[in-house]
Amino acid sequence: MTSVRASTGIVEPPDPHVSPALSRVKDTPRGWVRRFGGLPAAVVLVLGFGLPLASLVVAAFEGHGAAFSAVALDPLVRDAFVNSLALAIGAGTVSLIVGALIAVTLARQTPRRRRLWLAAMGVPLAFSGLVIAYGFILGFGRSGFVTMTLASLGADPVHFGALIYTAPGLVAAYAYYLIPRVALMVYPAIANLDRRPIEAALTLGATPLRAIVDVALRELWPTLAAAWCLVTAIALGTYGTALALAGTQINILPLLMFLKMSDGQTDFPQAAALSLVLMAVCSGVLALGECLVRRHP
Numbered sequence: 001m002t003s004v005r006a007s008t009g010i011v012e013p014p015d016p017h018v019s020p021a022l023s024r025v026k027d028t029p030r031g032w033v034r035r036f037g038g039l040p041a042a043v044v045l046v047l048g049f050g051l052p053l054a055s056l057v058v059a060a061f062e063g064h065g066a067a068f069s070a071v072a073l074d075p076l077v078r079d080a081f082v083n084s085l086a087l088a089i090g091a092g093t094v095s096l097i098v099g100a101l102i103a104v105t106l107a108r109q110t111p112r113r114r115r116l117w118l119a120a121m122g123v124p125l126a127f128s129g130l131v132i133a134y135g136f137i138l139g140f141g142r143s144g145f146v147t148m149t150l151a152s153l154g155a156d157p158v159h160f161g162a163l164i165y166t167a168p169g170l171v172a173a174y175a176y177y178l179i180p181r182v183a184l185m186v187y188p189a190i191a192n193l194d195r196r197p198i199e200a201a202l203t204l205g206a207t208p209l210r211a212i213v214d215v216a217l218r219e220l221w222p223t224l225a226a227a228w229c230l231v232t233a234i235a236l237g238t239y240g241t242a243l244a245l246a247g248t249q250i251n252i253l254p255l256l257m258f259l260k261m262s263d264g265q266t267d268f269p270q271a272a273a274l275s276l277v278l279m280a281v282c283s284g285v286l287a288l289g290e291c292l293v294r295r296h297p
Helices: 020-027 032-036 039-060 066-073 075-107 111-126 129-140 145-152 157-165 167-191 196-203 208-237 240-246 253-261 268-295
Strands: none
Touching: 039 268, 066 268, 075 111, 075 167, 075 208, 075 253, 075 268, 111 167, 129 145, 129 157, 129 167, 129 240, 145 157, 157 167, 157 240, 167 208, 167 240, 196 208, 208 268, 240 253, 253 268
């Protein structure tokens, strides 16, 4: 069998290294997989995201958008928004710092040790938020193992055991499963970083800190920024961990939405409006990270 170039009309002999079966596959038109392979994903996207989002929009704009006016004028919503941003920024920053250090450690390990580290980092990602919250309660709660151990050394168990139920405790619980995400995102960039400019800077008299800041961070900061945006957006919308640890004692947007949907004060329009606001903020943070990566690949 021969092939014909459409542009020149030249007849080429068949390639002896290509089997006839493979040649027939290449010559056949696009099959149904190429045409309809994305259809299941599109159906799942419409049913799992499009329809719920449309329902939220309809519910939020009942009464000509009165729910948005009520949400904007509610001081609880403003406090919840500020608290959510502070909590997400704190958890994202802590996770970025620790995760980047772990990524640097991973890049310096042997392949065998690196596989062990990667397997260990996958453990927090396998647990749900509720499981992580209960684990922190068992370890750092008022009767937790760590609390009782520190109490035997003279620490105040009441004061230490109450920290896990505060905003810093939520930051620590969030960071537990956000740090592996940062490390897994940043590790490829650090592993593929060209060390020759850093070595040249050191040779020319720069201190190690100056070489890292002026050379390495110039290459790594888009990846670090994208990782920070990702984990910050996740922390903004986290619900199960905050509910299990703090209940409704800490006023953040996810828990305020839970209160709007709880027994006795069900308010679907305001809950839908809060959901759209939270989704818009999270999407904006993720879009910021994507823009940084695209502008500085």
